[in-house]
Amino acid sequence: MSEVIEKGKAAKKASYEMTGISTKEKNTALALIAEQxxxxxxxxxxxNKKDIENGKERGLSTAILDRISLSEERIKAMAEGVIQVTELVDPIGETLETIxxxxxxKILKQRVPLGVVGMIYEARPNVTIDAAALTLKTGNTVILRGSSSARFSNIALISSIHRALEKSSVPVNAVQLIEDTNRETAKELFRLNDYLDVLIPRGGKNLIDTVVREATVPVIQTGAGNCHIFIDESAENDMAQEIILNAKLQRPSVCNAIETILIHSNWFEQHGIELLKELQAHDVEIYGDEAIHNAFPNSKLATEEDWYTEYLGLSVSIKVVDSVETAIQHINKYGTKHSEAIITNDEHHARMFLQNVDAAAVYHNxxxxFTDGFEFGYGAEIGISTQxxxxxGPMGLHALTSTKYVIKGTGQIRK
Amino acid sequence: MSEVIEKGKAAKKASYEMTGISTKEKNTALALIAEQxxxxxxxxxxxNKKDIENGKERGLSTAILDRISLSEERIKAMAEGVIQVTELVDPIGETLETIxxxxxxKILKQRVPLGVVGMIYEARPNVTIDAAALTLKTGNTVILRGSSSARFSNIALISSIHRALEKSSVPVNAVQLIEDTNRETAKELFRLNDYLDVLIPRGGKNLIDTVVREATVPVIQTGAGNCHIFIDESAENDMAQEIILNAKLQRPSVCNAIETILIHSNWFEQHGIELLKELQAHDVEIYGDEAIHNAFPNSKLATEEDWYTEYLGLSVSIKVVDSVETAIQHINKYGTKHSEAIITNDEHHARMFLQNVDAAAVYHNxxxxFTDGFEFGYGAEIGISTQxxxxxGPMGLHALTSTKYVIKGTGQIRK
Incomplete structure (x- = not known):
């Protein structure tokens, strides 16, 4: 039997054992993991040092090496994250409807675990701990499939988790790692319908596209964020400049940073050059449409491909548009349905934008x-769903649950 | 451009137009459809007569010909169904959370349409009208792909829908039918990720398995019901007999009818033969395990395959078990996670069963x-989800909606 099928079976078995585990027992297990x-x-x-050394040999970028890198501080932060999960309300068992x-x-609609969750992710070993904590808190079992670049770190972390679970009443197989990081084990996971209730990929566009294309198990798509801000005719100059710089520069590598700016032609005439100069002063490379390129020769001319691009870095595409309708059409065509904003003083335009832009989160001014589980007050985040x-949008603990109808009778039959 | 892609594009475009349509306008359009x-x-x-004649030529079974068959009464019933949908509360726009x-x-979590819904279904032309009504009420657009056996009926129904929508403010392309019933058009629909937000198959196990295996678009699995009833040691004889006969015989062809009976050995010793005789008196063919077969030679010996089988007719598998635990294990292994029941006077056993059986609906006595959208009071049903x-479980209007975070600020940036 392959590693994936073996661990799938064990995860399913453990998930049935989890139905008897109380909130207190789950929290104790989590505290033990944090300690361990x-x-x-x-x-x-x-x-972790082995992974870093291997990564350097394989020529991984500094950015990726940084994502893989652990330190005493990072381990402490991971442990604190787990403790925070113990403090969250346990959603399991909640009655959502009584008919x-x-x-x-009497028909009760109750919240139950999903069952067995698969997580496939790249680099970051902290996902190993995060995912274990959130799935365990929601009474699920989890099969983790990290990348080869963090293999040694992930194996060490899973050993710690298992040492902790051995002291608890949660079954050890509630959290398992696929240690073989060959592509074939990922593919097996994509088609593990007999044991997996959901597969959540966390990583770049390629990973997510592959999972969506190849998986037969139910998938939650996360992550990719080709986000836009539209600066409308009536936008206040100061507000627009401040929001644009924040959304582009505060953390350019994340999914809720913006990649394209759409600017109303009248606003551009008045304030456009000031904004472009400001962006350039912050080392942002500008890919503009013809209007931008003509007015600001320091920019590159954007190709069709650029409007689809999630730069995740110090680049931005900029286009001049003639109306809120054109902005909405552009976003619905090129966006990834993540986070989209309008800056305007026109309430009617704001309403049109919020209603007609098809995205998980739509912003006015x-x-x-802000699209983030912690910012939204969910206390945790398993990812940001773009389906x-x-x-x-941001997925907290509820996203890791399903429901079940429990029907209590005294011999009723259907007439 | 293929028919599927063309209609996909039109459906997406129409779905953006639907955001501006009010509840009143949707209800008016529905009333016009009912009238038309x-x-x-x-x-x-x-x-419809053409479909029936073709079906007879192709040698379709009487049961399938009956499903395809329309009559004045059935058309009237379909129209009444549409009128009932106008009376349901419109879920779109509801605010579910305010942060x-x-x-x-200010962050508002609001209910929005899914967007473009694909429905693929077999025989029954009434699904054409049902699905159109429910998707329209929830502000979605729909692409219908019926089977070749009901092709003429479906084309006639869609023409009526279009004539009705032309008189309304709902775009005509809100409801479209793929007229080409070649297998290739189904496959195109499975992979129409650019335009389809969800695909819902309604039909037999083969259809659903194919969709799950081949689709890259998000799918909601519906339907297959290999349902069980477990008669525990302490079950009252009268109650058990009455519930079994109801669950097996009241409508054997539907997904919430039972296919397997599990009987505690002590109960079987006392009342088993009486139950088997009663079933046989109702023309039910019995596939029993060895214990059943030995005690009741009028039964057939069940094969491993029989425990997986959804007969949808006058057959049943029966097994004698020694405990509630064994019953739960059997159901979790062979069941399709639809509807499962225990008959018992032991509250502890009931709790174990309700908690540990992994199914959409679990019953005690x-x-x-009863697993049905109308019985649950949802006023409508788009199918029964087994994922x-x-x-x-039974999917009412809410299952055809998603959510969206609408964030209103006054210039806030993330620190």
């Missing part, structure tokens, strides 16, 4: 950078 | 036949 990874930090850091029928039957089924 | 199909019944029945942050930002993401 700190206690084991010497081994974890040693294994009483004339014949005396605020930075797109419309099940969960949309 | 009654007004057009002569043409519809004539086209106000210290910085003054009642017939599984855990997005919707589980």
């Amino acid at each position: 990874i700190v206690a084991d930090q010497a081994i974890i850091l040693e294994e 009483e029928k004339n014949n005396g039957i 605020a930075s797109t950078r 419309k089924l099940h969960a949309r | 199909i009654v007004a057009d019944q002569a043409i519809i029945l004539e086209e 106000e942050k210290n910085n003054g930002i 009642a017939s599984t036949r 855990k993401l997005h919707a589980r």
Whole structure:
């Protein structure tokens, strides 16, 4: 039996055992995990060093090496994250609806775990701990499939988790790692319909596209954010400049940073050059349409491809448009349905934009950078869903749950 | 451009136009559809006759011919169904959460349409009208792909819908039918990720398995119901007999009818033969395990395959088990996670069963036949979901909606 199928079976079995585990037992297990990874930090850091060395040999970029890198501080932060999860309300068992029928039957709609969650992710070993904590809190079991670049770190972290779970009443197989990082194990996971209730990919566009194309198990799409801000004719200059700089520069590598700016032609005539200069002063490379390129020769001329591009860095596409309608059409065509904003003093235009732009989060006069589970007050985030089924936008604990109808009768039959 | 892509594009465009349509306008359009199909019944029945004749030539079973068959009464019932949908509360626009942050930002989680819904279904032309009504009420647009066996009927029905929509403010392309019923058009629909937000298959196991295996668009699995009832040691004889007969016989061809009975050995010793005789008196063919077969030679010996089988007719598999645990294990192994029941006077066993059986609906002392959107009071049903993401169990209007975060600021940026 392959590693994936073996672990799938064990995860399914453990998920049935989880139905009997109380909130208190789950929180105790989480606290033990937090304790254990700190206690084991010497081994974890040693294994992490192997990944870093391998990564350097393979020529991984500094950015990726930084994502893989662990330190005492980072391990401490991971442990604190786990403790925070113990403080969140346990959603499992909550009754969402009660239906009483004339014949005396009582129907309760209750929140239950999804069952077995698969997570496939790149680089970041902290996802190993995050995902374990959130799935465990929601009574799920999880099969983790990290990337080869963090393999030693992930194996060390999973050993710590298992040492912690052995002291708890949660089954050890509630959290498992696929250690073989060959492409074939990912593909097996994509088609593990017998054991997996959902697969959540976390990573770049390529990973997510591959999963969507190849998976037969249910998938929650996350992440890709080709986000836009539209500066309308009536936008206040100061507000527009401040929001644009925040959304582009506060953390350019994340999914809720903006990649394209759409500017109303009248606003551009008055304030456009000032904004372009400001962006350039912050080392932002500008890919403009013809209007931008003509008015500001220091920019590059954008290609069709550029409007689709999530730069995740110090580049931005900019286009001059003649109306809010054109802006909405552009966003619905090129966007990834993540976070989209309008800056305007015109309430009617704001309403049109908020209603007609098809995205998980739509903003009026605020930075797109707020799309985040912690910012929304969910206390945790398993990712940001850009699809419309099940969960949309920042996913907290509820996204890891399903429901079940529990029907209590006294012998009722259907007439 | 292929028919599927052309209609996909038109559906997406129409779905953006739907954001501006009010509840009143949607209800008016629905009333016009109800009126039109009654007004057009002569043409519809004539086209339906062609399907029936073709079906007879192709040797379709009486059961399938009955599903395809329309009559004045059935058209009237379809029209009444549409009118009932006008009376349901419109879920679109409802605010599900309001989050106000210290910085003054206001985050509203609002219910929105899914966008473009694909429906692929077999035989029953009434699904054409049902699906059109429910998707339209929820502000979605829909692409319907019926089977070749009901092609003429579906084309006639869609013409009536279009004649009705032309008189309304809902775009005509809100409801479209793929007229080419070649297998290739189904496959195109499976992979129409650019235009389709969800695909809902309604039909037999083969159709659903194919969609799950081949689709890259998000899918809601519906339907297949290999449902069980477990008669526990302490079950009252009268109640058990009555519930079993109801769940097996009241309508054997539907998904919430039972296919397997599990019987505690002690109960079987006392009342088993009486139950088997009763079933046989109702022409039910019995596939029993060895214990059943030995005690009741009038039964057939069940094969491993039989425990997986959804007979949808006058057959049933029966097994004697020694505990509630064994019953739960059997159901979790062979069931399709639809509807499962325990008959018992032991509250502890009931709790174990309700908690540990992994299914959309779990029953204590009642017939599984209640799993139904109308019985649950949802006023409508787009199908019964047997998966855990997005919707589980009977799906009413809410299952055809998603959510969107609408964020209103006054210039806030992330610190």
